[in-house]
Amino acid sequence: MEFPIAGVVINPLLLAGIGFLVGILGGFFGVGGGFLAGPFMFWAGVPTNFVVGTDLAHMTGKSMVALRRHRALGHVDAKLGFLMLGGTILGVEGGARIIEALEAAGSVDQVIGYTYVVILLIISAFTAFESVRALRMIQTDRLDVKEALGFQAVAKRVRSINIPPMISLPGSGIASISLWSIIGVGLVTGLLAGMLGVGGGFVRMPLLIYGLGIPTHIAVGTDLFEIMFSAGFGTLTHALKGNVDVMMALVMHTGAALGAQIGAISTRFFVGPRIRLLFSILPLVGAILVLVRLLTGSGLEAL
Amino acid sequence: MAKRTPQHANPIQDVAWRRLLVNFLIELAFYGLLVVGYFFLVLRLLGDPLARIFSDNLTLYALASLGLIVAQGFLLDLVVTYILDLLGLDRLE
Numbered sequence: 001m002e003f004p005i006a007g008v009v010i011n012p013l014l015l016a017g018i019g020f021l022v023g024i025l026g027g028f029f030g031v032g033g034g035f036l037a038g039p040f041m042f043w044a045g046v047p048t049n050f051v052v053g054t055d056l057a058h059m060t061g062k063s064m065v066a067l068r069r070h071r072a073l074g075h076v077d078a079k080l081g082f083l084m085l086g087g088t089i090l091g092v093e094g095g096a097r098i099i100e101a102l103e104a105a106g107s108v109d110q111v112i113g114y115t116y117v118v119i120l121l122i123i124s125a126f127t128a129f130e131s132v133r134a135l136r137m138i139q140t141d142r143l144d145v146k147e148a149l150g151f152q153a154v155a156k157r158v159r160s161i162n163i164p165p166m167i168s169l170p171g172s173g174i175a176s177i178s179l180w181s182i183i184g185v186g187l188v189t190g191l192l193a194g195m196l197g198v199g200g201g202f203v204r205m206p207l208l209i210y211g212l213g214i215p216t217h218i219a220v221g222t223d224l225f226e227i228m229f230s231a232g233f234g235t236l237t238h239a240l241k242g243n244v245d246v247m248m249a250l251v252m253h254t255g256a257a258l259g260a261q262i263g264a265i266s267t268r269f270f271v272g273p274r275i276r277l278l279f280s281i282l283p284l285v286g287a288i289l290v291l292v293r294l295l296t297g298s299g300l301e302a303l
Numbered sequence: 304m305a306k307r308t309p310q311h312a313n314p315i316q317d318v319a320w321r322r323l324l325v326n327f328l329i330e331l332a333f334y335g336l337l338v339v340g341y342f343f344l345v346l347r348l349l350g351d352p353l354a355r356i357f358s359d360n361l362t363l364y365a366l367a368s369l370g371l372i373v374a375q376g377f378l379l380d381l382v383v384t385y386i387l388d389l390l391g392l393d394r395l396e
Contacts, residue, residue, distance in 0.1 A: 001347075004354040012342070057372050064376035232369060239365030242357070246368035247350055250375055254338045254346075257379050258331065265327060 006050045006245040014044050015248060016255030019058055023256035027066040027263020029279050030220035031201030032059045032227045035286040037252075050245050053238030056231045057249035062256035063228035067221065069264035075221030077171030080214070083179060084186035084222075085229055088200075091190020092230065099195050112195060113294045119192070120287035123206050128280035130210070134273035155213030172214045172222075185211055186226075193230070201227055202283050209276065216272030337382055 001012045018040045022033035037055045046054065070076050099112070161178045168175055185207045193200035201223050208219040238244050267275060349371075356364045 002350070004350055005357050057368055060369070061372040061376040064373065065380060068380055232373075235369050235372070236365050239368045240361055242361055244365070244368050246353060246364075246371055247346065249368070249372060250346055250349075251342070253372060253375055254342060254379075257376065258334060258338065261331070261334070 001251075003245055003247050005247060006047050006054075008045055008047060010045055010248070012251045015041075015251045018044065019062070019252030019255030019257075020259040021255075022252075023062050023066070023259025023261075024263040024266075025259075025282070026059070026062050026224065026227075026256070027069065027260035028220070028266050029201070029263075029275070029282060030066075030070075030205055030223035030227075031282060032063070032231060033201075034059060035202075035282075035289060039289055046245075046248065049243050050248070053235065053241070053243035054245050054248045054252075056234040056238060057244050057246060058252040058256055059231040060228060060235050061249070061253040062260050063224045063231060065257045066260035066264045067224045067228055069261055070217075070221030070224060070267075073217070073221070073264070073268065075217045075267070076225055077169055077214070077218050077222045078225065079167075080169050080172060080182065080218075081222050081225035083167065083182045084226060087183035087186025088190040088193075088226055088230060089233070091187040091192075092194035093190075094187075095191040095194020097194075098191075110294065113290055117287045117290050117294070119203070120283040120290070123202065124280045124283040124287065126210075127206055127276055127283070131273045131277035131280065135277070138271075138273065152213065154210055158211055159213060169214075172212075172218050174213065177212065181212060189226075190230075200230070202279070202286065205279065216275050217267055220267060220275070334379070337379065341379075 002009050018037060022037045022040075025031060025033045025036065034052075034055050037058075038051050041051045041055060042048065067076065102112075158181050159174070159177055161181055163178045163180050165179045166176045167179045167182065169177060185204070189200040189204040189207060192203050204223050204226060205219055208214040208222065209216055214222065235244060239246070270278075353364070353367070356367060
C-alpha cells in the first residue's frame with residue numbers, strides 16, 4: 001500500500017502487526033513501546049523523520065484504547081495522573097533544553113546514550129530483584145499479593161515527607177502524600193523523556209511503584225493516562241513539523257487497538273509481582289537496542 | 304500479618320472466567336472483522352485527501368491527525384460495544 005505523505009510503499013499488514021505487538025506491551029505493561037516500535041518501523045522502511053512522530057500518533061490512539069480497558073478494570077487513578085502531568089510537561093521541556101545546551105557545548109550522543117543504557121540496566125536489574133523477592137514473600141510468608149512488594153524503603157520514605165499541600169489518592173489506596181512527591185516523579189520522568197526522546201513509561205512505572213508505593217495494576221493504568229497526553233502533545237508538535245504520516249499511524253493503530261485490549265485484559269490473569277518480573281525484560285531490551293545503535297551507528301536494520 | 308488470599312483464581316477451572324474468556328474471544332473476532340472492513344472501506348479512501356491537506360496546510364493537518372487518531376480509538380471501541388450489547392454478550396468489565 002502506498003503512503004503518499006511519507007512517500008513509501010509498505011505492506012499495511014506489517015504495520016498493523018507491529019502495532020499489534022507494541023499494543024500488547026502497552027496494554028499489559030502501561031508503556032508506550034516507542035523504544036521497540038521505532039526500530040521496527042525503521043526496519044519496515046519508514047523514513048527516519050517520520051518514525052518518531054508517526055509512532056507518537058499511533059501511541060496516542062493505542063493508549064486511549066488500553067486506558068479505557070484499564071479504567072473499566074479500576075486500574076486508573078486519574079487524580080494521580082492529572083497531578084503528575086504538570087511535572088511531566090515541565091520535565092520534558094527541561095530535558096529538551098538540556099539537550100540543546102549540551103549539544104551546543106559539543107557532541108553528547110555517546111554520553112547520553114551510555115547514560116541511558118546504564119539507567120535501563122539498573123531499572124531492569126532492580127525490578128527483577130524486587131519482584132522475585134516479592135514472589136518469595138508470597139510463598140514463604142503467605143502474604144497477600146497486594147502487600148507483596150520486595151522493596152518498600154523508598155516509598156515509605158517518600159510518603160513520610162510532610163511538605164504541604166498533602167494529597168490523598170483514594171484510587172491508589174494512599175491516605176496522604178505530599179503533592180511535591182507526585183510532581184517530582186513527573187518531573188524526573190519528563191526530564192528523561194525530553195533528554196532521551198522516549199515516552200518514559202518504563203521509567204515512570206518503576207518510579208510509581210517503588211517511589212510512591214502505587215499498586216502495580218494502578219501504576220500500569222495511570223502510566224497509560226500520562227502517555228496518552230504526552231504522546232498526544234508530541235503528535236501535534238511533530239505533525240506541525242511535517243513528521244507524521246497519519247495514514248501509517250491509523251493502520252498501526254488498527255493492530256495496536258486489538259493488541260492493547262489483549263494486553264489490558266491479560267493483567268487480570270497476573271499478580272503484581274509477576275507483571276513486574278516480566279516488565280524487567282523491557283528495559284533490558286531497550287538497553288540492547290540502544291547499545292546496538294551506539295556500537296554500530298545504526299539501529300535494528302544493522303542486524 | 305495479612306492472611307493470604309488468592310488475588311486471581313485459576314481462570315480455566317472457574318466457569319465464570321471461562322465464559323468471560325469465550326465472550327472476549329468472540330469480541331476479538333468481531334473486532335478483527337470490523338477492523339478489516341474499516342480498513343478497506345475508509346482508510347484507503349483517506350490517503351489522497353490527507354496528502355493534499357499535508358501539502359497545503361500543516362496546522363490543519365496536525366489537528367486533523369490528532370482528531371482522526373482519537374476518533375478512531377473511540378469509534379472502534381463504541382462499535383464493538385454496540386455489537387456486543389446487541390448480541391447480549393457480557394463484557395469482561
